[in-house]
Amino acid sequence: MNIEDQIRQIEQDRKEVIQPCFSYEKAYKVGMAMYEKALEKKLPIVISITMNRHQIFYAALDGTSSDNDNWVKRKENTVYYFEKSSYEMSLYMQLKQDTMQNRYGLPASEYAAAGGCVPIVVEGAGLVGTIGISGLKQNEDHDFVMETLKEAKQRK
Numbered sequence: 350m351n352i353e354d355q356i357r358q359i360e361q362d363r364k365e366v367i368q369p370c371f372s373y374e375k376a377y378k379v380g381m382a383m384y385e386k387a388l389e390k391k392l393p394i395v396i397s398i399t400m401n402r403h404q405i406f407y408a409a410l411d412g413t414s415s416d417n418d419n420w421v422k423r424k425e426n427t428v429y430y431f432e433k434s435s436y437e438m439s440l441y442m443q444l445k446q447d448t449m450q451n452r453y454g455l456p457a458s459e460y461a462a463a464g465g466c467v468p469i470v471v472e473g474a475g476l477v478g479t480i481g482i483s484g485l486k487q488n489e490d491h492d493f494v495m496e497t498l499k500e501a502k503q504r505k
Contacts, residue, residue, distance in 0.1 A: 352444045359437045359491075366498040367470045371477055373405050379480065379501045380406030383493070387482075394484035394493075397421045400469070400477055402429065413484055420483040424466035426459050428479045435481070436464030436491035465490030467498065 350358070368375075376398045383396050393412025398405055402425075409417070424435040427449070431438055439462040442448060449455045449462050466481030480498065482490050 352440050356437060356440050356444070359434060359440070362495055363434065363437075363468070363470070366467075366495065366502055367472055368498075368502055369472055371400070371469050371471050373400065375501065376400065376405050376478070378504075379497060380408065382500065383480075383482070383497050384408045384410070386497075387493075392484065392493075394482045394490075395421050397425065397466075397479070397481050398469075399425060399479045399481075405478075410484075417483040420461060420463065421466065421481045423457075423459060423461035424463060424481050424483070425479045427455075427461055428466045428468050428481070429476070430455070430460065432468055432476050434464070434467040434491060435461060436467075436487060438462045439464055439487060463487045463490075465494065467491070467494050469498075 380396055380398050387394050387410055394410055395413045395417040396408045427435045427438055442462045449460050450457050464487030465483055466479050468476045469478040471477050480494050482494055
């Protein structure tokens with residue numbers, strides 16, 4: 350699949366995971382589900398869930414470091430700025446053969462065009478938060494989070 354097709358797929362997936370509601374309690378349940386899944390698969394990831402830039406869930410599994418914390422924070426900043434997944438922005442920058450630093454003037458120390466963080470969008474409200482991980486390949490980070498959001502929507 351070429352980059353344009355991947356971006357179109359991500360845009361479609363984004364529409365499919367719009368949540369009817371999202372609370373701190375739901376964030377905790379989603380975070381714990383992610384943690385349990387990562388623990389079972391022995392994935393070396395950091396998990397962060399925010400609402401309005403307030404971190405309401407955090408977990409770090411074996412094999413992670415403070416570098417993963419930094420990556421997830423930079424991915425979160427990217428999602429809040431563009432209201433798109435950090436993976437979509439990574440693909441877009443590849444397509445344009447450019448960087449966010451050059452194109453938008455965003456410092457690399459604060460923003461990352463790397464997969465793994467997606468917007469939490471609530472029907473009628475828009476962007477309310479982010480769910481992000483760091484520790485795998487960027488497409489795997491993205492897929493893990495999207496899988497979780499799809500499951501969360503089914504649980505309502």
